[in-house]
Amino acid sequence: MKAVVCGAGRVGYGIAKALSREGNAVTVVDWSPELISQITTDLDVRGVVGHGAHPESLERAGVADAELLVAVTHSDETNMIACQVAHSLFKTPMRIARVRAQAYLDPAWRGLFSTGNLPVDVVISPEQEVGRAILQRVETPGAFSTALFAGGRVQLLGIRMHEDSPVAGSSIEQIREIFPDLRLSLCGVNRDGKLFVPTVSDPLLADDEIYIAIEPKMLDRALQILGEKTEKVRRVIVIGAGNIGVYVARALERLGRVKVRLIEANKSRAEAAANQLKRTVVLHGDGLTPELLREAGVDRAELAVCVTNDDKVNLLSAVMAKREGAGRAICLVNEEAFKPLRDALEVDAFIDPRTTTVSTILQHIRRGRITGLQSIAGGLAEALEGVVLATSPLMGKSIDDLELPDNVTIGALVQDGEIFMPGEQAVVKEGDRMLLFAESDAVPKVERLFRVSLDYF
Template sequence: MRAIVCGAGRVGYGIARTLAREGNAVTVVDWSAELIEKVTTDLDVRGVVGHGSHPDVLERAGAGEADLIVAVTYSDETNMVACQVAHSLFETPMKIARVRAQNYLDPAWSDLFNTGNLPIDVVISPELEVGRAILQRVETPGAFNTAVFSGGRVQLLGLRLDEHSPVAGSTTEQLMELFPDLRLAVVGVQREKTLFIPEMTDPLLAGDDVYVVTESKQVRRILDIFGRDSEKARRVVVIGGGNIGLYVARALERAGGVKVRLIERDKAQAEAAADKLKRTVVLYGDALDTKLLKEAGVQDAELVVCVTNDDKVNMLSAVMSKREGAERTLSLINERTFEGLRKPLGIDVLIDPRAATVSTILQHIRRGRITGLQSLGGGQAEAVEGIALKTSPLVGKSIDALDLPDGVALGAVVREGEVILPCDEGRVRENDRVLLFCNKALIPKVEHLFRVSLDYF
């Protein structure tokens, strides 16, 4: 596949890196010669210096032969115009744009992004993607990672084992013997810096990050068995009143039964947040002020969500909140070098907005009938859900003995609302949704399992 990525910032770099590693021909466009030099030095990609929406720049980038354009510059308008130019002048088949301003995404203007107006196939809003990721963590407070598949019927949970975990030292085989009716599949384990797919006889050790696939109705029980069960947060403090903070606070208001307080250090933004929120108490001030944190009630909060635009403020306010008595903390980070500080600082969950955005974009880029995707383990692995078409090598194979490549594990099969796990009997049928967990390097092989052959047409 030939792809153009407009924007060499964090998201653009992540998309270009992923596509290049999978053997695609990638050209990155950015007005910054410095960023282009970095991306072409680090990655096996071609770089073009220039404005991503200018026709001559896109022509130099090879838009006439490109299969895909992903516009993720810092300017919404540049991203939208780049897609329009690619469509009108170069007939680029697939066009994806990052749009951050919520005004463009208002349902009142739902017809804006279509072929007759702005021909953008997929519009990605980082704030909405991150907001949804945060709300998923709120729903499953005992997990450090969670992803929903098949319309909410299946969940993938990331569970951290400590020395107090009831299952530490047990194998998956022993778990299934102890709880015969337990519906789960252990698909991955990250031990120190290595992520691998365990055998049924491999012990799960204290310190492991364990990835489990289960039916959504069994989530609470699995959290309890793994010693990670926690009550859903009823008192939440949100630090940061930008788009993400507002999205989370509004969603919690709609959910009901949650007492929300929000801290914002910019006076105008705090006033705007107070106008837009109905039942949230908005406090104006610095979240690094202990007195203000206490006024917001972090000492009684089950969850503190730190989503300012400053990584250091997010991490420090999370640490301070935990010190004052907050039960759990979630911090937004943009700089990956900070990921290693999560455990030493005692922060429960870190969310990288770039990872959330990249996962969503990759879901639409992947070849075949991919319906869901989640990047895991710092990008070492992916959970990929796809539809098994008539020509898929999976169709007709026994579910409990699929011949999958080494480094690929079956999470679940969903058929007409029924969730089938690897321990169940049966065979994969045409149009089944199949959830696979795989090491990053094996993505091309997984794509092949869902790819449409010419015979299908």
């Protein structure tokens, strides 16, 4: 496939990396010669210095022959016009735009992004995607990462093993013997920065970050066995009243059972948030001030969500909130260099907008073959949900007898609404949904398993 990516920032870089890794011909367009030089040096992609919405730049990038345009510059308007130009002048079949301003996304203007108006096939809102990721963590205490597949029937969790975990040092095989009622699949282990697909006999060590697939109804049981807290979130402190903070607060209001306090340093932004929210108490002040945190009741809060526009403020406010008594802290972090600080600062989870946005974009690009996708550990692996077709080499085989590529494992099989885990009796049928966990190098092979083709890698 030929693809043009407009924007060589963090998200553009991530998209170009994922597409080029899978053998696609990728061209990246950006105004910055420095960013183009860096991305063409790091990746097997072609670069064009120019404006992402200008016909001349897009023509030089080869958009006339491309099947896909992904516009992820820092300007919403540039992204939208790039899609318009690609459609009107070059007939590019698929067009994806990142749109951050919520004014464009108001349901009242739902007809804006259509072929007769602005021909954008898929609109990605990083703020909404990050907000959804945070809400999933609110619903899943004890996990640093979570994603839903198969319409919510299967959940993939990232959980850190602690020294005092009752099953530390045990393999998943031993855990199943001790707890036969525990139905889960161990998909991946991130140990000392190296992610691998484990065997059933590999021991789980302290400080391992493990990825498991389970049914949501088994969540509390699994967390208890793994030594994690399962206390439900009833009080939340949100620091930062930008698009993400307001989105999270509004969604928590809809849950009904959660009391929310929102802290914002900017007075006009705090007033705007207070006007938009119904039951959230909005406090104007600095989220790094212990007195204000105490006034917000941080010592009684199960969770602090730090989502200002400044990574450093988010990191420090997360540390302050936990020091003042918050049960857990989630932190929005854009800068890669800060990622290793999570453990040292004792922050429970980092939210990376780039990873979240890239996962969503890749899912839409692979629509029809892959129906769900989640990037894992900064791109070291992917969890992919696909529909089994009649021509798939997976057809007619027991889930324990599947001949999967190296570094790939099955997370779960959904068949006629029933969930099957590895070790359970089930034969793959046409139309089944299958969750596979693959190290990054094996992702193209996984895609081929779900293609309408008799060719098998």
